[in-house]
Amino acid sequence: MTKTLRYLKPYTGTVVLGLILKFLGSVSELFLPLLLEWIIDDVAANDSLTGNEKMKWTFVLGGFMLLCAVVALFGNILANRLTVKSSGRMTHDLRYDLFKKTCYLNSRQVDGFGVPSLISRLTSDSYYVNQMVARTLRLGVRAPILILGGLILAFAQDVVLALVLLACVPLVGITVFLINRKSIPMFTGVQKKQDDMVRRTQENVTGVRVIKALNKNEYEMQKFEDVTQDLASTEFRANRTMSLSNPLATLILNFGLVALIVVGAVRHSDSGLVLAFLQFFTIILNAMISLAKIFVVISRGSASAARIESVLAMDTEEKIGDFPGGDESRKIEFRDVNFSYNGVENNLENISFAISAGQTLGIIGPTGSGKSTVINLLMRFYDVGSGQIFIDGKDVRNYPNTELRKKFGVVFQNDFLMAASVRENVDYGRNLTDGQINKAIDCAQAREFVDGLDGGLNFDLAQKANNLSGGQKQRLLVARALASHPEILILDDSSSALDYATDAALRKALAREYASSTKIIVAQRISSIKHADLILVLDDGKIIGAGKHEDLVETCGEYNLIYSTQMGAEREAS
Ligand SMILES: Nc1ncnc2c1ncn2[C@@H]1O[C@H](COP(=O)(O)OP(=O)(O)O)[C@@H](O)[C@H]1O
Ligand SMILES: [Mg+2]
Structure with a gap:
């Protein structure tokens, strides 16, 4: 006391x-x-x-x-x-x-x-x-x-x-x-x-x-x-x-x-x-x-x-590690990563993959398979149990937190917006210019609905943005993630409320306007990740398939199954 x-x-x-x-x-x-x-x-x-x-x-x-x-x-x-x-x-x-x-x-x-x-x-x-x-x-x-x-x-x-x-x-x-x-x-x-x-x-x-x-x-x-x-x-x-x-x-x-x-x-x-x-x-x-x-x-x-x-009494002091470096030509690399939340069963097992700058990584798999956990480890919300995670060849534990987190623009699963104006929500205290904010809104396919709002950028959102539809919320969240033009863009299940056409337009805009950003897209829909340079299929914390879409259709039974069930819906929509 x-x-x-x-x-x-x-x-x-x-x-x-x-x-x-x-x-x-x-x-x-x-x-x-x-x-x-x-x-x-x-x-x-x-x-x-x-x-x-x-x-x-x-x-x-x-x-x-x-x-x-x-x-x-x-x-x-x-x-x-x-x-x-x-x-x-x-x-x-x-x-x-x-x-x-x-x-x-x-x-x-x-x-x-x-x-x-x-x-x-x-x-x-x-x-x-x-x-x-x-x-x-x-x-x-x-x-x-x-x-x-x-x-x-x-x-x-x-x-x-x-x-x-x-x-x-x-x-x-x-x-x-x-x-x-x-x-x-x-x-x-x-x-x-x-x-x-x-x-x-x-x-x-x-x-x-x-x-x-x-x-x-x-x-x-x-x-x-x-x-x-x-x-x-x-x-x-x-x-x-x-x-x-x-x-x-x-x-x-x-x-x-x-x-x-x-x-x-x-x-x-x-x-x-x-x-x-x-x-x-x-x-x-x-x-x-x-x-x-x-x-x-x-x-x-x-x-x-x-x-x-x-x-x-909790120790919140940042400990900057001194772990050995990895391959600097890779933007992101997971090397034999194992991780458990409760220290009993593994939530991720033997995860290894790498992508280069500007590439897109797609992650797909059933709920609870560990998709968000991969993101949590990459952003170092939790430390790996064993193995190493590198960004630009440097172990994530060797970065000061602020330096590490600055690299990311992210939309989390179940992310939230504040009760504030559209501008404040996209800016989020980063003092971005109107030019940056508008570009992000354009790319996130939110232009049309933002212009239609009373006051545009100054429109005030209600608590938890309850005066917007699910798709509108997701587009603003994507705009927030894009606005600072991040090195690494992460969208965790954040196109689920978008219709196929908007989702496709978003993907095209990302490829065009954010070519230099490395993108990680977690999705339930194959169409959202189909064009990725590398797709990981996760199940129960393990990678059960990795490669490009065309290869996975051939080599990964589970992927093929998801693909064939979803193809019908996609054909109907387009
Ligand atoms: N904070 C946590 N504490 C304990 N277990 C967790 C926590 N977050 C997730 N898990 C468990 O880890 C597993 C993977 O979860 P998650 O990565 O969120 O799956 P996904 O994103 O693929 O739906 C699940 O079994 C989930 O219950
Ligand atoms: Mg998840």
């Missing part, structure tokens, strides 16, 4: 000032019962004073009481404001760093945490840390001062009555401790359940179409209900246990009050003194209850801090 608390350091001044004000406020509060006792016992019941003197002293001491009350009020208000400020800013900084770290995590690290868990670390966990810091600053000083100061003042007033009070404090302390020990682990359980709920919500929101299409609303609602029910009952159990502490503490208080009055009566104590002790008692007890609540927020907050710190 120390790493998290270090985020308070820049706000030390605010924190210290807040604590001083809190101290002043709390001490003033403690003086109230004392002043009251003086008025009752030493002024009102003092027969050696005249009526006028009594009046005068009552006003003076009453004035002090008013002053103490005002100091207590404003001290607390100001202190709380400062607390909100420092805890708020510190949470902001923490969240910022956490988000930044999350952005730099590599794909393996993201897989390890899981996206829903990263989301809840950024949202609810940082909220719990905020609550912990805010509550502790607000009550962490006040409660001990009230307890300790209350006891000191009580002892200074009357040792016997103070002992009665002191006897009750450990009783309350033990009760609260026992309850906390049981309920705190329960609250940690709540956090895990929350991860589950975020995961479910995320799945539901992203998969809403499929769920509707398959009429699985009821089914999903039931599953969601299960998760939320689980969360609610875990939280309920934790809070139920926790909520025992207040009534039990009050019960002990009431016994204590009775004992106090009995002892006071037996010893013929002054009524003002007993009254003051009743107040001390209440103040101390409330302070103990709030201390108990702090323990809960601290334990919850420290669990959250640990979850956040485990992300912050």
Whole structure:
């Protein structure tokens, strides 16, 4: 937790000032019962004073009481404001760093945490840390001062009555401790359940179409209900246990009050003194209850801090390797690459191929055969298990990430557009000229529909570009990939929503305008890759056919099968 608390350091001044004000406020509060006792016992019941003197002293001491009350009020208000400020800013900084770290995590690290868990670390966990810091600053000083100061003042007033009070404090302390020990682990359980709920919500929101299409609303609602029910009952159990502490503490208080009055009566104590002790008692007890609540927020907050710190502790530093070089005449080369996501079964096995600059590589194969994985490895989202991948004869692990990624223009499978203008989506913060953007739009076959949009390049896309058709989205994504005129262009299943004619026009434009770019086209349709210089047929992570279209039709049974089934559709379309 120390790493998290270090985020308070820049706000030390605010924190210290807040604590001083809190101290002043709390001490003033403690003086109230004392002043009251003086008025009752030493002024009102003092027969050696005249009526006028009594009046005068009552006003003076009453004035002090008013002053103490005002100091207590404003001290607390100001202190709380400062607390909100420092805890708020510190949470902001923490969240910022956490988000930044999350952005730099590599794909393996993201897989390890899981996206829903990263989301809840950024949202609810940082909220719990905020609550912990805010509550502790607000009550962490006040409660001990009230307890300790209350006891000191009580002892200074009357040792016997103070002992009665002191006897009750450990009783309350033990009760609260026992309850906390049981309920705190329960609250940690709540956090895990929350991860589950975020995961479910995320799945539901992203998969809403499929769920509707398959009429699985009821089914999903039931599953969601299960998760939320689980969360609610875990939280309920934790809070139920926790909520025992207040009534039990009050019960002990009431016994204590009775004992106090009995002892006071037996010893013929002054009524003002007993009254003051009743107040001390209440103040101390409330302070103990709030201390108990702090323990809960601290334990919850420290669990959250640990979850956040485990992300912050990830090593995201770039390691530039020193692997042996390959054939510099090849633009891209895979040399006997093996790879596994989970370290158990291989997702790619013995993958070897090479293409030269300006050539086109086509990859075809059933879903799950490893097509996207080839792209993931080439762009170094994951490192190979064994073997080597070269770009321009240099192992991809020898490139700084920014230098490597700059080489690519890519449309991922299920890629997304932002809720921003067409121009911003194609430019994507790269400060491209209108000339570059327009050229990309032309080549991506998006000219006609972009010109038809209200405002053209300035047309605003809705969230996830829901105001465009699937084919229009794909064309804009292709334009985005093309706009920087990349050395290597990758289209992962990104012509599936285009009709045959548009797809063909796109291929021609690519060959004409982007002749120097090396192209990798992943497709389900043979027509999209037919003209490639090299076609890989993947199945279950292995290359089961490699060559040009004409050769594969002859030599690769699976390829031939796909070809003959698709030929009919193609002939119909043209
Ligand atoms: N992040 C991941 N973690 C674990 N397994 C994965 C991950 N991504 C893909 N896989 C698995 O790797 C295999 C190949 O996936 P992929 O390359 O996406 O196939 P394709 O693009 O050919 O449809 C599949 O079995 C898939 O389930
Ligand atoms: Mg894929």
